[in-house]
Amino acid sequence: MKAPALPADESSRLTELRELNILNTPDEERFDRLTRLARRMFGVPLALVSLVEEDHLWNKSIAGNGSRTTPRDISFCGHALLQEDVMVVENALADPRFHDNPLALNSESPVIFYAGCPLRTPGGVKVGTLCIVDHQPRAFDDEDKHTLRDLAAMAESELVAFQNATSDELTQITNRRGFMALGQIALNEYQKQQRRASLTFLDLDRFKAINDTLGHREGDRALMDFADAMKMSFCQADLFARLGGDEFVVLFDGLSKADAEAALTRFRAQLQQQTRTLERRYRLQFSSGVVEFDPAHPQSLQQLLADSDAQMYRAKSSKKPR
Numbered sequence: 001m002k003a004p005a006l007p008a009d010e011s012s013r014l015t016e017l018r019e020l021n022i023l024n025t026p027d028e029e030r031f032d033r034l035t036r037l038a039r040r041m042f043g044v045p046l047a048l049v050s051l052v053e054e055d056h057l058w059n060k061s062i063a064g065n066g067s068r069t070t071p072r073d074i075s076f077c078g079h080a081l082l083q084e085d086v087m088v089v090e091n092a093l094a095d096p097r098f099h100d101n102p103l104a105l106n107s108e109s110p111v112i113f114y115a116g117c118p119l120r121t122p123g124g125v126k127v128g129t130l131c132i133v134d135h136q137p138r139a140f141d142d143e144d145k146h147t148l149r150d151l152a153a154m155a156e157s158e159l160v161a162f163q164n165a166t167s168d169e170l171t172q173i174t175n176r177r178g179f180m181a182l183g184q185i186a187l188n189e190y191q192k193q194q195r196r197a198s199l200t201f202l203d204l205d206r207f208k209a210i211n212d213t214l215g216h217r218e219g220d221r222a223l224m225d226f227a228d229a230m231k232m233s234f235c236q237a238d239l240f241a242r243l244g245g246d247e248f249v250v251l252f253d254g255l256s257k258a259d260a261e262a263a264l265t266r267f268r269a270q271l272q273q274q275t276r277t278l279e280r281r282y283r284l285q286f287s288s289g290v291v292e293f294d295p296a297h298p299q300s301l302q303q304l305l306a307d308s309d310a311q312m313y314r315a316k317s318s319k320k321p322r
Contacts, residue, residue, distance in 0.1 A: 002097040004078030009125065014054060017127040020159055023051060023058055029231065030158045030167045033174060034130065035063035037182060037238050038151050040253050041189045042144070044132045045109075049119070049155055050077045051128035065109060066133075074102050077129045080116035086145045089114040091137035113138045115145075117152035122160055130155045143192070150185055154178075168242045170220060171227035179241035183251055183301045186238050190253070190295050197238075197253055197293040198260035199301075201308035203316060204246035205285040214281060226284055229274050233267040248286075249305070257292040264288055287316035 007013055017023070031049050038047040046064035050057045057070040057077050072078045079097065080087040092098035092112050103111040116131030130152040158167075168175040174182070190197050204226065211219035227242060230250070234240045238253040252260050268285075275284050289311025291304055299307075 001074070001099075001101045003073040004075065005082060007082060007126070013125050013127065016121050016123065016125045017051060017053070020121075020127070022060065022159065023053065025060070027061065029173055030178075031061035031155065032063065033178075033182070033239060034151055034155050034158070035061040037186060038130065038132055038148070039063040040238060041147065041186065042115075042132050044113075044134045046133040048131050048133075049128065050075075050116075050131060051119075052077060052081050057128075060128075064133075070103075076101075076103065076111060076114045076133075077116055077131055080114075080129045080131065081118055081126050083118060086115060086117045086148055088140045088145070090139060094137075110135050112136050113140075115140050115148060117148050119152055119156050119159060121156075127159070147185065147189060154181065168227075171224055171242050173227045173230065174239060174241035176241065176243045179239055179243065179249060179251075180301060182239055186251060186253070187293060187298065187301055187304075190293060191298045194295045195254060196256060196295065197251060198255045198257050198290055199293065199304045199308050200250050200252070200260055200264060200288050200290045201305065201312045202248040202250070202286045202288050203312050205287055205316065205319070207246040210282050218281075222280070222282065222284060225274065225278065225280070226271070226286075229267065229271045229284075232274075233263070233270050249308075257290050260290045260292075264290070287312050287319065289313070289315060 035047040035049055046066050048059045048066055049061040050059050052072060056072050057075050059066060059068055076089065089095050089098060090113060092101065092104040092114065098104050111133050113134035113136065114131060116129040118126040119128045119130060120126050130148065167173065167178065207219065207222065210222050223246065226248065230240045230248065234250050239251040241249050243249055252263065255263065271284050289308040291307045291311065293299065293304060
């Protein structure tokens, strides 16, 4: 086994890493959505955002069955940190650096395939990786590398910009900017793999009445309640976001339109249960429109949004006022 060497800038690298003030912080959706998306897009059992500390890796985000920390001297990410671009290990057992590595020889969840892209600060200092892992050998082509680079670039933005880049400040879920970027990456991958997906546009009903009668602070709380319900209901969806105001969206990976509508029915029930539990003075309800993505005849994300928005508007218009 070959242990990873230390970068030439190790001292300043550790300083910049620690100045991010992100080590040992709780799980956050803004990172989890990226590892969740990477895991689903590449069809791997594990995806991580790993930060390389002095003697260990600390995983800020884990999608799959992975440990929070790994010794640096046996880590694959320690090697990836030394690269300028994506590091790919298609078969660790055939690689002289890793063939006898304890992670590769783990009988329960061996690291056989690995691909990791270094994460840099604005000054170009590498502090960690966005990586994916499989328990069996696999190929990884140039297009795959390009996709991993795109996801890593978003992880870098989140490291330094925190909530400002792709997260909604109020609800702490993805905002419009993040959704448009991540959503198009996802659609490109669905087309490549000929995998179906569905997009649903959600708009709160009678939200203006909450603001007008109970005040904007209560309106903000209603939006946060709605986002919290989305986090619980759509944790396996690729992306859910607040587009702005009282408009939200969910992009479901692998679901037909009928399956997505069934998921929305379950979401409605959970939303009502949450409102009763919290003893709010209002009922949160919404109108929705669902469109299915056809990988054989792909539409752009903008077109899917427009079509689902139009369906949502028709659904809202058909409701009788109470």
